[in-house]
Amino acid sequence: MTRQNFVVSSDGKSMVNALIPLWDLCNHEQGRLSTDFLPEKDHSECLAWRRFSRGEQIFIFYENLHDTLAVRLGISHADPLGDKKRALLNTLVLPCSGEFLLHAGPEPVDAKFRAFLRIFSMSEEQLDHWLAKQEGSKDLEHNDCALDSELESKAWTFLKTRVTLLLASYNSSLQDDELLLQSRSINSYKRLAVQQRAAEKKILHETLIYAQQKLLQ
Structure with a gap:
């Protein structure tokens, strides 16, 4: 229940729940929202909102x-x-x-x-x-x-x-x-x-x- 991501359906008329491998494993950190679904590319995209060091855990902001x-x-x-x-x-x-x-x-x-x-x-x-x-x-x-x-x-x-x-x-x-x-x-x-x-x-x-x-x- 903690991983419910909405993406555009195949017909483009509604939003549906989806599991997104790897991205779903990221933990939360205060920052700014930098994830979006790109209809023209038919995929979700997440941008790093701060610099991460090699080997450091990658966090995303989702609330x-x-x-x-x-x-x-x-x-x-x-x-x-x-x-x-x-x-x-x-x-x-x-x-x-x-x-x-x-x-x-x-x-x-x-x-x-x-x-x-x-x-x-x-x-x-x-x-x-x-x-x-x-x-x-x-x-x-x-x-x-x-x-x-x-x-x-x-x-x-x-x-x-x-x-x-x-x-x-x-x-x-x-x-x-x-x-x-x-x-x-x-x-x-x-x-x-x-x-x-x-x-x-x-x-x-x-x-x-x-x-x-x-x-x-």
Whole structure:
């Protein structure tokens, strides 16, 4: 799942997943994107963005570790458990509604977002248990916090559903954007906008995979 490269299909009408020998073995290093698919030559090309010494491992840049996507979430005033959820969120100095960030890379959900998802999904009994712990509620931010499997399932199912809806709200797919970026006919302003949109979708796709993996644990 970590090696999904989009190249133009044989009929030139879509983007398809491909494995690229050797290039697929390269590790990541912060730098700048220097890999592209050249339709006129029908191959992918990767340019070195810095000088490498003989015998040195060759790295490629394939994700900006600082990319984030804001997702707005909140506790509904119609939620019968809203007061207890807000009280527990307050103990962790977390907002009851607002924007939470999804991060690029294999760990898109940070500690604060993880705790919010768990509290959002709690039953009244679970809320009472964690409210009684006071400072122990900080454990809700930990990836390996001991929680009921049903609660974890509800939290990650909620995130999976939310991300799926966000992806469905776009008028194009990530594959469509990748294909459009191969075109030499779009101007620099549109290219920048499409790159931004594609980066958002990539983070959402990574989050979807992350949530699915959590549900399998």
